[in-house]
Amino acid sequence: MNGSQSTDITSNPFLAPMSSIRAIAAGLSLIAVARSMSGAAGSSEGPGLCLAGASGSRTGSPPRLIRLADVPGYEPHRVNDMLLLCPTEAQSRHGSDTEAAEEGSQHVVFFPGDIQNFQEEMILQAEGAQWQCWSLERVALILGRRFPSRHIWVVRASRMYLHKFSCYHNFVESNLFGAPEHSPDYGAFRHLRALLRHGMEQAGLLPPATMFPPLGFSLALVGFSKGCVVLNQMVYEMAGAQEDPELAPFLGSLKDMYWLDGGHPGGSETWVTDRRALQELVASGIALHAHVTPYEVRDPMRAWVGREHRRFVRTLEELGAHLTNTLHFEDEPASIDNHFRVIQEF
Incomplete structure (x- = not known):
């Protein structure tokens, strides 16, 4: 499948690209995934009990998941695979008249962490x-389930070193293990804007050559673990984006940013602590949310993570940010299970 095509692999798994044949043979179509998650609710098997409460829709109909390959971004060499979950009709009808009027305009973008990949890839790796x-x-x-009636975009890391270390070098300068080197203008906002525009066109949500972002478009960004490096890079680019006539409308559509237990293999800059950069973030008016677990912020071997998180929160509070800060599983031992579980608890 080339970059101009999309495949609805829920409605017809036999149209999946050749790389998906192994998954189909193993019975791992997305319909099966959704049903297995629903059927296993409450199961005690598997790390983190992540199947609980994650069925497809309130009506029992399967969700519509579309896989987009090699979606072009800001520059020709910057492409990412993406997964799009479209809300069901029942979810779209749920809510106020205002929400219904904005149907199709509300979007959430998720940046996953290490080891997370498409199901067919993870099952082939012993660790995955x-x-x-x-x-x-x-x-x-x-x-x-967390954001009903919204379109959910999951951005696959463009490189997985040793099949487990996610590297977001399309968004931020990174080494092989995905540790970032932040700068004020690497193009993270430009790349995300291009990804969403092309992704929406390929998925039939936006006519070609239409103004972007379209009227009523709103956006929330969610980074988990390694994926938080993308959000951090955007914080450093905030000042430049606000002054750019092309990026300013896109930045204005950004309503929420969620950091979920951020972490990476570098020895610093797990959380943004630069006061000037955080001032620009606060001035944007974006609602900010930090959700952490003891796995990251109370690890004595990586004490800087907790220190940086506290400084991030303290500085934003001093600057008057619209911030929520939550420590999950505070009374439980630090564990990678709970690290992942923050995805369903935030």
Whole structure:
């Protein structure tokens, strides 16, 4: 499948690209994923009990998941695979008249962490298989429950070093292991804007050559673990984006940013602590949300993570930010299970 095509692999899994044949043979179509998640609710098997409460829709109909390959971004060499979960009709009808009028205009973009990949890829790796309940498909379904009536976009990391270290080098300068080197203008906002525009066109949500962002468009960004490096890079680019006539409308559509237990293999800059950058973030008026667990912020071997998180929160509070800060599983031992579970608890 080339970059100009989309495949609705829920409605017809036999149209999946050749790379999906192994998944089909193993019975891993997205319909099966959704049903297995619903059927396993309350199961005690698998890391983190991530199947609980993650069924497809309130009516029992399967969700519509579309996989988009090689979606072009800001520059020709910047492409990403994406997964789109479209709200069901029942979810779209749920809510106020205002929400109904904005149907199709509300979007959530999720940046996953290490090891997270498409289901078919994770099951082939011994280390990935044990965490497959946090695959991109299953996380999309979880987020669909968290944000009903919105379109959910999951951006696959453009490189997975050793099949487990996610690298977002299309959004931020990164080493092989995905540790970032932040700068004020790497093009993260431009890349995301281009990804969403082309992704919406390929999925039939936006006519070609239409103004972008369209009227009423609103956006929330969610980064989990390694995926938080993308949000951090955007914080450093905030000042430049606000002054750019092309990016300013896109930035104005950004309503919420969620950091979920941020972490990466570098020795610093897990959380943004630069006061000037955080001032620009606060001035944007975006609602900010930090959700952490002891796995990241109370690890004595990586004490800087907790220190940076506290400084991030303290500085934003001093600057008057619209901020919520939550420590999950505070009374439980730090564990990677709970690290992943923050995805369904935030």
